[in-house]
Amino acid sequence: xxxxxxxxxxxxxxxxxxxxxxxxxxxxxxxxxxxxxxxxxxxxxxxxxxxxxxxxxxxxxxxxxxxxxxxxxxxxxxxxxxxxxxxxxxxxxxxxxxxxxxxxxxxxxxxxxxxxxxxxxxxxxxxxxxxxxxxxxxxxxxxxxxxxxxxxxxxxxxxxxxxxxxxxxxxxxxxxxxxxxxxxxxxxxxxxxxxxxxxxxxxxxxxxxxxxxxxxxxxxxxxxxxxxxxxxxxxxxxxxxxxxxxxxxxxxxxxxxxxxxxxxxxxxxxxxxxxxxxxxxxxxxxxxxxxxxxxxxxxxxxxxxxxxxxxxxxxxxxxxxxxxxxxxxxxxxxxxxxxxxxxxxxxxxxxxxxxxxxxxxxxxxxxxxxxxxxxxxxxxxxxxxxxxxxxxxxxxxxxxxxxxxxxxxxxxxxxxxx
Numbered sequence: 001x002x003x004x005x006x007x008x009x010x011x012x013x014x015x016x017x018x019x020x021x022x023x024x025x026x027x028x029x030x031x032x033x034x035x036x037x038x039x040x041x042x043x044x045x046x047x048x049x050x051x052x053x054x055x056x057x058x059x060x061x062x063x064x065x066x067x068x069x070x071x072x073x074x075x076x077x078x079x080x081x082x083x084x085x086x087x088x089x090x091x092x093x094x095x096x097x098x099x100x101x102x103x104x105x106x107x108x109x110x111x112x113x114x115x116x117x118x119x120x121x122x123x124x125x126x127x128x129x130x131x132x133x134x135x136x137x138x139x140x141x142x143x144x145x146x147x148x149x150x151x152x153x154x155x156x157x158x159x160x161x162x163x164x165x166x167x168x169x170x171x172x173x174x175x176x177x178x179x180x181x182x183x184x185x186x187x188x189x190x191x192x193x194x195x196x197x198x199x200x201x202x203x204x205x206x207x208x209x210x211x212x213x214x215x216x217x218x219x220x221x222x223x224x225x226x227x228x229x230x231x232x233x234x235x236x237x238x239x240x241x242x243x244x245x246x247x248x249x250x251x252x253x254x255x256x257x258x259x260x261x262x263x264x265x266x267x268x269x270x271x272x273x274x275x276x277x278x279x280x281x282x283x284x285x286x287x288x289x290x291x292x293x294x295x296x297x298x299x300x301x302x303x304x305x306x307x308x309x310x311x312x313x314x315x316x317x318x319x320x321x322x323x324x325x326x327x328x329x330x331x332x333x334x335x336x337x338x339x340x341x342x343x344x345x346x347x348x349x350x351x352x353x354x355x356x357x358x359x360x361x362x363x364x365x366x367x368x369x370x371x372x373x374x375x376x377x378x379x380x381x382x383x384x385x386x387x388x389x390x391x392x393x394x395x396x397x398x399x400x401x402x403x404x405x406x407x408x409x410x411x412x413x414x415x416x417x418x
Contacts, residue, residue, distance in 0.1 A: 003183060007191040010146055011198025013176040014119045018144035021177045022116045026093040028171050029140055033089035036167030037082040040132065043163055044078045050159040051128060058126075058152050066256030066315045071126040071152055081132040081160070084383045088136040091381075094400050095142040098409065109411040114404045116142030118200035121192050122385065123148045123214060125206035128156035133383040134203075135164045135178040141403035144177045146199065148192060150206070151184035158182070193218040203386045203398070208313075223398060225363070225389035227313045227339035228258030230371040233330040233356070235347035236269040242368060243270075243346040244277050249370040250344070252285050256315045258387060259342050259364075259374040263310060263320040265330045268294070271323050275299055282319060291321035298323075310337040327352050331359050338362060340389040342374040363389050363396035 001009065021029075040047065051073035058071055094114045101111030120143045124130045131147055138145035149157035161180035168175050181188055193202050196219050203223045204214040211224050232250050234243045250261035266274055271294070279299040282289055289295075290305040302321065309320045310333070324330045327345075334343050344366035345356040353367045364374040374397065376384025381399025388394045394402035 003185055003187045004191050006183070007181075007188055008195070008198070010179050010181065011119070011192075011195050014144040014146050014179060015198050017174040017177040018116070018119050020174050021139065021144055022095070022118075022142045024142070024173060026095075028173060029093070029142075030089040032139060032167050032171035032173050033085045033136055034167075035170040036132070036135065036164050037085040037089075039163035039166045040078060040082045040085070040160070043159065044075060047078055047156065047159050047163075048073060048075065050155040051153075053155045054128075054153050063126075063152065067126050067152065069254075069256050071128070071156075073128050073156060077129060081129050084129075084133055084377070085136045087377075088140050088383060088400075091140065091400060093140065094404050099406075101411075106417070107413065107415045111409050111411075112406040113409045114401070115407050117403055117405055119144045119146065119198060120385070120403060121146045121148070121199045121202045121220075123189055123192070123202065123204045123206070123210065125150035125210065126152045127205070128153045128160060130205060131157050131160040131180060132164070134385055137383055137385050137400060137403060139168075139173075139177060141400045143403055144179075146179050146181065146192065148181045148189060149184070154184055189214070190217060193220065193222075196220045205386045221393070223386060223388045223390065223394055223402070225258065225339070225341055225387050228260065228341045228387075229263065229311065229313050229337060229339040230259055230261050230342045230344075230374075231263045231265055231330075231334050231338060232261045232344045232346065232371060233265040233324075233327075233334070234267060234270065234274055235327065235330075235345055235349065235352055236267040237349035237352065238267075238270060238274075238346040239348055240270065240273050240277075243274055244281070246344070246346055246368065246370050247274075247278055248281050250372055251282070251287065251319050252317075253370070253372050255317050257372070258313075259371050260315070261319070261344075261371050262313055263322065263333075263337070265322055265324050265333060266295075267327075267330075268323045268325055271295075271298060275321070275323075285317070287317040287319055289319055289321055292323060294323040295321045313339070327355060331356070334360055334362075341387065342366065342371045344369060344371050363387065 097114040165175045289302040291302040342364040376397035384397040
């Protein structure tokens with residue numbers, strides 16, 4: 001069949017499966033997740049072989065280092081996928097939870113019940129672990145999933161998908177509850193995001209170009225973030241050793257992730273104590289620094305930053321550095337150039353910490369911690385479907401609760417409205 005017919009076939013099957021999954025017991029969903037984990041462990045060698053084919057192909061096509069890093073799946077990564085499935089199984093099931101139940105003067109009780117969204121379409125690029133994470137979160141939250149991975153990870157994704165299907169079958173759930181598209185044709189994405197009759201929400205995970213395209217073409221709601229321009233601000237009242245440790249980790253623990261620091265802001269009052277120490281650490285690790293005139297005066301090896309640098313998500317060993325005149329200047333810079341993803345302050349001043357938490361309008365705001373913690377696993381969500389910088393319907397790392405909605409429920413005993 002042609003691509004349009006194929007996508008409609010997948011969508012129709014997902015819609016039918018979503019009704020079964022929404023009604024499935026917690027025990028059945030957990031059994032499927034544990035079975036998936038067992039299949040992934042049993043198939044570790046085959047998964048790594050499939051991934052190696054993808055990595056070799058990516059290298060031959062000249063993909064950059066950040067993309068290769070996201071694509072590569074090691075034995076440790078396979079075990080992490082299996083553990084992620086088990087961790088999601090261990091989380092409380094949000095489906096059917098009743099909250100805010102109150103009795104009204106009429107005698108009725110009014111509350112809210114948490115319910116699945118329905119069918120979740122997830123479009124992602126080079127991260128094969130997303131296949132397992134997305135399957136786990138969508139299943140546990142009572143949703144069906146349609147997954148479209150990038151061409152870079154086609155062999156890896158299909159190998160993981162086989163483990164997912166087997167796990168669903170073992171638990172007696174429909175295999176079409178999680179479908180990984182067998183085509184990477186761009187036309188498939190265009191059809192998937194324009195099927196409100198089959199798909200309830202789209203989650204794009206990838207580069208800015210992909211997300212802009214999805215946002216432009218989608219006829220269903222989109223949960224997304226465009227950029228991860230994350231900041232760490234080292235305040236005048238910071239513990240210097242703590243600040244150095246945090247700023248080092250926020251940039252160099254991993255370069256190609258959306259929660260990696262891209263701009264370091266330092267209060268002028270402590271710049272001489274902080275910047276030379278950090279610059280040596282960064283230079284030793286091969287990080288290029290681009291800074292303001294004041295930063296360049298302190299560390300001559302720093303290159304001049306352009307206006308564009310302050311608004312750039314490098315996803316590479318490059319860091320922008322600016323010295324600022326206190327908390328107000330730091331917040332003003334973040335407001336102007338930030339992407340509302342993740343921003344952190346390092347300070348021992350309680351009042352300044354509260355101001356930063358209150359006034360910085362990002363999906364994650366931190367005090368005395370690395371921006372690299374902005375992650376569903378680190379937040380206790382088990383895994384994440386993505387990170388949202390929107391304000392509706394979910395914000396920040398999106399886990400089980402973000403994949404559900406609420407409906408009003410009314411419990412009565414024969415009451416009628418007078």
